Amino acid sequence: MEKREEMGVDSFQFGEEIQSLMSVVQPPEAGNSFTALLELPPNQAVKLLHSPEETTPNIFPSVFAVIETDNSLDTTSSIRPNSSPNNCNLVKQEPIDSYSLHNSSPMQSDPIISKSAKRKEREKKVKSSAKKSKNVADETDGEKLPYVHVRARRGQATDSHSLAERVIARREKINARMKLLQELVPGCNKVSFKNCYGHVYGCLHSIVPGAMIKISGTAMVLDEIINHVQCLQRQVEFLSMRLAAVHPSIDINLENMFSAESGSLMDCNFGGLVSSVDGQLNGSSHHQQQLWHTDALPPQPLWGGEEVTPNFITPENSLLSYDSSGNSGCLHTNQLKMEL
Amino acid sequence: MHTSSPLKKEFLKKWMEGLQICCSSKKQMNVLERKKKIKLSADIAMASAKKTPTSWSNALISYARRNEEYMILTDQLLGPESQFNLQKSTDRMIGFHKRVQCKKILKRRNTYSAGKRTKKKTGHPRLISATLIAKRLVKKRTKVLKRLVPGGESMDEFSLIKEALDYILSLKVQVDVMRSVVTATEILSNEKSLKSVE
Numbered sequence: 441m442e443k444r445e446e447m448g449v450d451s452f453q454f455g456e457e458i459q460s461l462m463s464v465v466q467p468p469e470a471g472n473s474f475t476a477l478l479e480l481p482p483n484q485a486v487k488l489l490h491s492p493e494e495t496t497p498n499i500f501p502s503v504f505a506v507i508e509t510d511n512s513l514d515t516t517s518s519i520r521p522n523s524s525p526n527n528c529n530l531v532k533q534e535p536i537d538s539y540s541l542h543n544s545s546p547m548q549s550d551p552i553i554s555k556s557a558k559r560k561e562r563e564k565k566v567k568s569s570a571k572k573s574k575n576v577a578d579e580t581d582g583e584k585l586p587y588v589h590v591r592a593r594r595g596q597a598t599d600s601h602s603l604a605e606r607v608i609a610r611r612e613k614i615n616a617r618m619k620l621l622q623e624l625v626p627g628c629n630k631v632s633f634k635n636c637y638g639h640v641y642g643c644l645h646s647i648v649p650g651a652m653i654k655i656s657g658t659a660m661v662l663d664e665i666i667n668h669v670q671c672l673q674r675q676v677e678f679l680s681m682r683l684a685a686v687h688p689s690i691d692i693n694l695e696n697m698f699s700a701e702s703g704s705l706m707d708c709n710f711g712g713l714v715s716s717v718d719g720q721l722n723g724s725s726h727h728q729q730q731l732w733h734t735d736a737l738p739p740q741p742l743w744g745g746e747e748v749t750p751n752f753i754t755p756e757n758s759l760l761s762y763d764s765s766g767n768s769g770c771l772h773t774n775q776l777k778m779e780l
Numbered sequence: 781m782h783t784s785s786p787l788k789k790e791f792l793k794k795w796m797e798g799l800q801i802c803c804s805s806k807k808q809m810n811v812l813e814r815k816k817k818i819k820l821s822a823d824i825a826m827a828s829a830k831k832t833p834t835s836w837s838n839a840l841i842s843y844a845r846r847n848e849e850y851m852i853l854t855d856q857l858l859g860p861e862s863q864f865n866l867q868k869s870t871d872r873m874i875g876f877h878k879r880v881q882c883k884k885i886l887k888r889r890n891t892y893s894a895g896k897r898t899k900k901k902t903g904h905p906r907l908i909s910a911t912l913i914a915k916r917l918v919k920k921r922t923k924v925l926k927r928l929v930p931g932g933e934s935m936d937e938f939s940l941i942k943e944a945l946d947y948i949l950s951l952k953v954q955v956d957v958m959r960s961v962v963t964a965t966e967i968l969s970n971e972k973s974l975k976s977v978e
Contacts, residue, residue, distance in 0.1 A: 659914065662921035665944050669928045672951035679958040680822060684815035686965050 787829060787953050794825035795957070826954045839931020880934050 798821025827840040922940065926932040929944050 657914075659917040659921055662918065662925060662941075665941065665948070666921060666924050666928060668948055669925070669944060669951070672948065672955055673928070675955045676819065676822065676951065676958065679955065679962050680819040681811075681815045683818050683958070683962045683965065684811050686962065686969050 787950075788957050790829040791825050791953060792957050792961070794829055795822050798822075798825055822954055822958060826950050829950075843930060 799818065801821075823840055827838075922937055925940060925944055926935070929940065929947050932940055932943065935943060
C-alpha cells in the first residue's frame with residue numbers, strides 16, 4: 441500500500457520516464473490498442489487506467505520497475521522543474537534493459553501502460569490531464585489512489601516553472617509525434633499519401649543530387665520536390681534566353697544539319713564521327729582538328745551537329761563543371777531552404 | 781545523373797524541328813519572342829518525346845494548343861495522329877478540372893455554413909495543434925506543387941507526387957540538352973565572329 445502511494449505521487453515524473461519505454465512499447469503495439477487509446481478522451485483513458493480490464497503481456501515488470509526507481513524521490517516535494525525537458529530529450533532511445541525486472545501485481549501495471557499510451561497528452565498538458573485524472577479518481581475507489589490530489593496540485597505548480605523549458609523542447613517533440621501519428625492513425629488520405637513515400641524517398645535520393653539530403657516527414661519531401669522543380673524550370677528559362685540571345689548569328693543551315701545528322705550522330709559512334717567531321721567541316725582550322733584528336737574522349741555521348749563536334753570536347757569538359765556548378769547551385773538553395 | 785540518352789536524342793530531334801518551324805515563320809523577332817518560342821518548342825518536344833504519355837505531358841501540350849498563336853506550331857510538330865489523342869485527353873482534363881472546381885466551391889460553402897455550428901477541439905489543444913500544423917504545411921506545399929507541375933490542378937496528392945517526379949526527370953533531360961546546345965552554339969558563334977574579324 442505504501443508503495444502504491446509513493447508511486448502515485450510522482451506521476452509527473454514517471455510520465456516522462458514512461459515515454460522512453462513507450463518508444464520500445466510501440467512497435468509491438470502498433471495495431472489496435474494504441475490507436476484505440478489515442479482516440480479516447482482522457483477521462484475514459486484514466487478510467488481504463490484504474491480498471492483491470494486491459495492486459496498487455498510483456499511490459500508489466502519493466503514498466504513497474506520504472507515506478508520502483510521513482511520511489512527514491514521524496515514524495516511530498518514539488519516536482520523538479522527540469523525534469524520534464526530532460527526526460528523528454530531522452531525520449532526515444534533509452535533501452536529497456538536499463539530497468540530491472542520486478543515482480544509486481546499486473547493490476548498496478550495496467551494503469552501505467554495505458555497511461556503511457558496517453559503520454560503525448562500528458563506531456564503536452566500535464567495540468568489539465570492531472571485535473572481530469574483527479575476528477576476521475578474521485579469517482580473511483582479512493583482507497584486505491586489517494587495520490588491524485590497531489591498530482592493535480594503538482595501540475596499547477598510546475599507549469600509556471602517548466603513552461604519555458606517545454607517550449608524549447610516542443611519542436612522536436614512535435615516532429616517526432618507527427619511522424620508517429622502519421623504512421624499510426626488510420627486516416628486513409630494520409631496513409632495512402634504516406635505509403636507512397638517509400639518509393640518517393642528511394643526515387644528522390646537517386647533523382648535529387650546530393651546523397652546527404654536527409655528527408656523526414658511529408659512536408660520536407662514536398663519541399664524538396666518543389667525546390668527542385670522550381671530550380672529546373674528556372675534553368676530552362678535562362679537557357680532559352682541565352683539561346684535566344686545567340687540565335688541571330690547562327691545560320692539556319694546549322695539547324696538543318698542538326699536535325700539531319702542528329703539521328704546518325706547520336707549513336708556515340710566516335711569513329712563515324714571522326715570521318716564525318718573530317719568530311720564536312722567547313723573552314724575549320726587545323727588547330728581545331730588537333731584539339732579534337734588530342735583531347736581525351738568525354739565519357740558522355742556526343743550529340744549535335746558535326747560542325748560543332750570539335751568544339752564539343754572542350755565545352756564538354758566545361759559542361760561537366762558547369763553541370764556540377766548548376767546542380768550545386770540548386771543544392772545550395774535547397775539546403776538553405778531546408779535549414780530555414 | 782542517370783538520364784537516358786534515347787530520350788535525349790528524341791528530345792533534341794523534336795526540338796530542332798520545332799526551332800526550324802519557328803525560324804521559318806518570321807525573319808525578325810525580338811529577343812523575348814524568340815525566347816518564348818524556343819522555350820515552347822523545347823517544352824513541347826519534351827512532352828512529346830516521352831514514350832508513355834503522362835498526365836503532365838498531355839497537359840503541357842493542351843495548354844500550348846489553347847493559345848492560338850502556338851497551335852499551328854504544335855500541330856505541325858506533333859503530327860496529325862497525335863492530335864486526335866490529345867483532343868480526347870484535353871476534353872477529359874477540362875471536364876475533370878471543372879469537377880474539381882465544383883467540389884471546391886461546395887466544400888467552401890459547407891465549411892462556411894457548418895463551421896460556426898460545430899466546435900472543433902475535442903482533445904487537448906496542443907496535441908491537436910501539432911497535427912494541425914503538419915496538415916497545414918502539407919496543404920500549402922501541395923498547393924504550390926500543383927501550380928508548378930503542369931496539369932497538377934486536377935490530380936490527387938498521390939498521383940501528383942508521381943507526376944512531379946516524372947516531370948523532374950524530364951526537366952533534367954531538357955536542361956542537359958539545352959545547356960549543351962547553348963554552349964555549343966555560343967562557342968560556334970564566337971568562333972565565327974572571330975573569323976569574320978580576321
